[in-house]
Amino acid sequence: VSERETPVVLVADDEEDIRMLVTFRLKRAGYDVLEASDGEQALRLATEGSPDVAVLDVMMPKLSGFEVLGELRSNAATSELPVILLTARAQPADVERGLAAGADDYVTKPFSPEELRGRVASLLERP
C-alpha cells in the first residue's frame, strides 16, 4: 500500500479519551498516527497526510463519519483508502448503511483496542 517504512493511520474521534487510547495502542504497534477531532479535520488530514488506513468515528461534529467517507470515496486521491468505521450504534441497518457507503470494516463501541489494532493490521496487509 505504501512505500514508507512505517504505515500511517488516521484516527478521527471527537472523544479525546478514545482517540488517545487508539493512538497509544497503534503507536505501540509501530504505526504513525494522524489525529483528528472532527470530521473536517479528518477530511483535510486524509487528503494532506495520505494515510494508509483511516479509522473514523461515525458521530463527530462538523462532518459525520458517513459524510467524511462519502467525500473520500468521491475524491480520486482517496477513493481507495481503506476505512474502518467506529460507532456506538450496532443496528443491522447502520452496519448495512456503513458498508454500502464504502466502509471496509466496522467496529462497534465498546471495542477492545487490541481488536481494533488487528483490524487495522489486516487492512494494511490486504494486497
Add this chain to the structure above:
Amino acid sequence: VRPFGFRGVRATIALVALATIALVVFSNDRTARAIEHSRIRSEAVHRIETNVAKSHVWLEEGIAGDETIDFERDVLPLISGEVGRCATLIGGRGSVPGLTGRDRAAARTLCNQLRAFHGLTLERWRYRSQGRAGSPADQAYDAAFDRTLWLTNELQERIRQSVRETRTGLRYASALIVALILALIGAMALIVRRRTRQLERLAHRNELVLSSAGDGIYGLDREGRAQFVNRAAAKMTGHEPEELVGRRLTPLIRDSRFDSAYESPVIASISERRTYTGADVYRRKDGITFPVEFTSTPIEEAGAVVGAVVVFRDISERLAAERAKDDFVATVSHELRTPLTSIQGYVEMLLEGEAGELAEGQRGFLEVVRRNSGRLQDLVADLLFVAQADGGVLTLQPAELDLAELVRESAASVAPAAADKEVEVTQSLGAVPPIVGDRHRLRQVMDNLLSNALKFTPAGGTIDVRAFAAGRQAVLEVADTGMGMSPEDQARVYERFYRTAEAQRMALQGTGLGLAIAKAIVDAHGGEIRVESVEGEGTTFRVELPLKLAAERADTRTEPLEVVG
C-alpha cells in the same frame, strides 16, 4: 337489525292474496251456477203454469162441444207431463240439483196439487154431461185449478227470492274481498312504513358513526369514484365532502410523487376481493402532504364486488414519536457506550502491561473493573433491545439456519462457566430441517436460556439441551435439574425486570431482562416459549418455532433423537 323476517311477511301477503283470488273465483263460479239453476227451475215452473192453463182452456172447449179436442189425447197428458216435470224439481235433473229446504217443501206441495188436479180434471170430464156450472165436480175443479196456479206462482216467487239471496251473498262476498284487499294494502303500508323508519334510523346511525369516526373513511366504486366521504376524511384532506363525492379520489388526495403504482392495492382489493393494508402519502387541498396508513376492503353486493371502502389515518405524529424514540435510543446508546469504551480500553491496556508491570493485587482489582464494565455493557445492550422491541421496531434479519449448529455453539460458549460450576451440559440433537430466522437473535435466546439454567442449577446438576422437529415445529428445549420455580414465578417469569424470590434471596446476578428478551425474539419469529417447572426438581424451557421451509417441502417426518453429548 332485523326485528321481523321480511321473508315471513312476504309469504303471508302472498298467501292472503292467493286466498282472496280463490275466494273471488269460487264465489263467482258458485253464484253463476246458482243463478243458472234458478233460471232453469223458473222456466220449468213457468211451463207447468202454462200447461195447466192450457189444459183448462182445452177442457172447457171440449166440454163446450169442440169436436177437434180429444180429452185423452190432448188434455190429460198435459197435466201428467207436468207432474213428471214437477218431480224433477224435487229430485234434480242433469246438472241441476234438486231443491232443498223450504223450496223443496213448496215444490212437493205443488206436485201433490198437480196430482190432485189431474184426478179432478178426469172427474170433471166424466161428469161433463151434467156439466152445468155450479155442480160439485165443477166447483172442486175450479178450486183445484186456482190453487194449482197459486202454488206455481208461490214456487216461482220462492225461486226468484233465492236468486235475490244469492245476489246478496255475492255482494257480501265482494264486500269481504274488498275489505280483505284493503286490509292487505293497509298492512303492507304499515310494514313499508316501519321498515322505512328502521332504514332511516340505520342510515342515520351509520351517518353518525361515519361522521364521528376519527379515521378518514371513503367508499369508491369500481371506477375509483368516491361514493361517500366522511367528515374526518374531508377534514384531513382539506376538502368539503361535496367536493369529493362522485370524483375519482386517488388523483385528488394522494401525493403523486410518492408512488405511482399506489392505486393498485385499492383496485386489487376490488379485483382480487382482498383486504389490503399499507402506508401512503396523501396531499391536502393546500398542497401539504402527510403520511397515512390505510386499509382497503372490498364491498360485495349479491356476490359481486362493487367497490371498496378505504379507512385511513394520519400517522405523522406516530412517525414523529418513533423517530424521537429512535433518536433517544441512539443517543443513550452513544452516551453510554462511549465512556464504556474508554473504561474497557484503558483497563485492557493496563492489564496488558502497557503502563508498566502490575502487582498481583492491582491485577486482581482491575479484573473486577473489567468484569463489571462487561456487565454494564450487557445491560446497556439489553436495555436498548427492550426499548426497541417496545416500539415494535424489533427488526429481524431472517436467513436459513441450522438450529442444531446454533445449539452446539451456544452450549460450547457456556461450557467453561459450566465446568467451573461443576454442572454437566448434555446435548440431544435430533434432525431439524433448516428454519428461517435471525441467527444472531436466536443465538441470544439460546444463550439467555442456557445462562439462566446455569445460574439456577447447583453443582453436580445437569443441563440437557435438545433440538428436534415435531410436526410443523422446530423445538428447542433447555432442561435443568436446578431449584425450579413456583407457579407464581412461572406466570411472571417473562415480565421485564421480574426476578424470582429465590434469585433475590440468593442475590444472583441478573437484571430480569433475559427471558423478556427471549420471549420478544421468539414472538417476532412467530413462535412460542413455554416453561415447565417443579420446585426442587428443575425447570424446562421449551421454544417452538414454525418450520416454514419444511412445511413447503415434503420431508417433515420426525427423525429419532440422536444423543450427542
